[in-house]
Amino acid sequence: MSTKEQDVVLAKNRLAEFKSSYIDAITQYVLKTQGGWDSGVATSSLLDIQRKGAEYYNFCEEFVGNSSLLGAHGDGLWAQGFAEDCYAILQTMPQHFSLLQSGFERLKIEGSYRPSSTEYANMQRLCKKYLKAPLIRSLRQSLVENSLPTYGLDNREGFTLTSGVRIVVSFSFGVVFLIAIIAIAIFLPNPTDFQYIIFRLVASLSAAGVVAVMSGFIEIKFGGWLRAGGALAVFAAVFWTNPAEKIMGEKPSESVPQQHVPTPPSAPYQPKLEYRKVSKHIKDYRRDTNVDVATIELEYVEVSGLGDAYLEKKINSQIQHRIGVNESFDGTEDRIMHVRSARIDGGVLSVVAEGYFYGHNAAGAHNEVISLNINVRNGEPVEFKDLFRSGYVEKINTMASSELTKTIPENWFKTVSDNQCYYFDNSYLYLCFSEYEAAAGANGIVTVRLSLDDLRGLVSLNGPLAYIL
Known part of the structure; x- marks a missing residue:
């Protein structure tokens, strides 16, 4: 691989080759037209001058811009010398375009051979930056008199950071x-x-x-x-x-002077989950019921060992409410709910319960799944939307639909909700749907598994998934 210095040397050698070729084209034009005027020969030679002149000037213009990328402009001595070379090249342009103009007019050839308004601006800016003002004024006057562009001399160089x-x-x-x-x-x-x-x-x-x-x-x-x-x-x-x-x-504890109030021993933080169950049999009061006695069987968990009685009560109340422990039953329906999993991981209590309810005289029972995810540090629920950054819904829907279609092609899943039923472990996020929510009743409770690795770009940095990933 060549170095920056070698790249600059190679570019300068090519520029010398273009210059030599351009001078040869002018020489051939003079030799072929000084003895006698042949339109065919003159046209060919003049076009050769135009082509090789454009190659010479354009290569030099591009080299000035590329030399900045190659790092050559960082060398002040090199830049000063090359600015002087560019000055000499720009000085030849009036004669070059005058030669083309006189030749094309004599041959009665119409066409555009003048440069555009911003052409050769790189060479002009380099000259303006490193050469003295009298030289720049002289160059500008010569270009203006021959209707050639002076954009690089008239406009400041854009600001760049070295x-x-x-x-x-x-x-x-x-x-x-x-x-x-x-x-x-x-x-x-x-x-x-x-x-x-x-x-x-x-x-x-x-x-x-x-x-x-x-x-x-x-x-x-x-x-x-x-x-x-x-x-x-x-x-x-x-x-x-x-x-x-x-x-x-960790929350800092306030220091209390020992001589005034003795410091009580701190309670260890050892959260514990205990399973509880409520079982009831309630007589259905209706005469036309197809079931005389309703069965109520509700399983739930209680958390303890948090070192804060108020916090424990706050969390346990949410669990009991979600499971329906304190609900009033009138005997018209059977209600069964069992805890499928309960764990505390990463400061989040996650409870998943499954069961069914059957309204007496109804055509059949309805299978149901529920989840609770609670921050054990403050007792606040962690809803599905709290796991992700804004704008997550569309991407989650695409992933969930793709996974669900693999097992249930004829599903009717549309979208997740902000309070979607969910739970997670160290590798996957699980979306849970009760019967009829995502597919036909024959499929019962439906669970969709999404890899946490595929969710990295969506995860909220404040949510529990960020600590797992």
């Missing part, structure tokens, strides 16, 4: 924001969840800005979905690894 300036800006950005993060940590030690996410984002950008100016190459991989190098690798590592997660999850 590599050195970019390094300084990146490093300064990183240092300033790292200092800001340290100051925030001192004056705001207990940020909200939203503030904490913003601080993580800024810290990640700052670290990436600092490491961008350091030598060496860093590469990092997160599973099979992200591979990054350099500054991007540092950003991903700082943002996604979240080393302060446990610290942020």
Whole structure:
């Protein structure tokens, strides 16, 4: 692989070849037309001058732009010398186009041979940047008198950041924001969840800005979905690894002077789930009933060991309400509900229960599945919409429909809801549908399994799935 310096040398050699070919074309034109005027010979020679002149000028124009990409403009001595070469080339343009004009007029050939209004602007800008003002004024006057473009001489060069300036800006950005993060940590030690996410984002950008100016190459991989190098690798590592997660999850306890109030022993945080069951048999009061006695059998769980009686009561009340423990039954229907799974993982209590209810005199029973997902730190429900970023519905619908069609081609699934029945483990997210919600009654309760790896781009950074991934 060639270096930048070698690329520049090769380009300059090609420019010399174009110049030599252009001069040869002019020489042949003079030799073929000085003895006598032959229209056919003159036309061929004149077109050859036009073609080779365009190759010479256009290559030089492109070389000026490409030399910036190759890094040659970073060498002031090289740029000064090449600006002088461009000045000499631009000085030949009035004679070149005057020769073409006189030749085409003599041959009575009509056509457009003049350059456009912005042509050769790169060479002009290079001259304007590195050469003295008197030379630039003289060049501009010569071009104007021959109706040639002066766009590069008349307009300023667009603002660009050099590599050195970019390094300084990146490093300064990183240092300033790292200092800001340290100051925030001192004056705001207990940020909200939203503030904490913003601080993580800024810290990640700052670290990436600092490491961008350091030598060496860093590469990092997160599973099979992200591979990054350099500054991007540092950003991903700082943002996604979240080393302060446990610290942020703990609430600071207020210190109490021991001499005034003795400090009680702290209760260990050992959450525990205990299964409970309610069984009832209630006589159906109606004379025309097909079932005399209704059967009520409800299984549920109670959480304890959280170290906060109010929090435990808040969570258990939600469970009992969802299962229907405190519901008033009049004997007109059978209601069965059993807990299929109950677990606390990642600070979330997840309960899934299945069963059925049968209204007496109805054609048949209705199978039902319900789920409860509750944050055990604050007792608030974690609804389906809380798992994802905004705009998740359409993508989840596409994935769910595709998976469901594999097992039930004739399903009638349309869309998930914000309070969709769901549960998850370390590998999959499960969508649960009661009978008739997603397919015909013959299919009973329907469950759709989605891989968590396929959901990475949709997951909310504040939701429980973010900590699993």
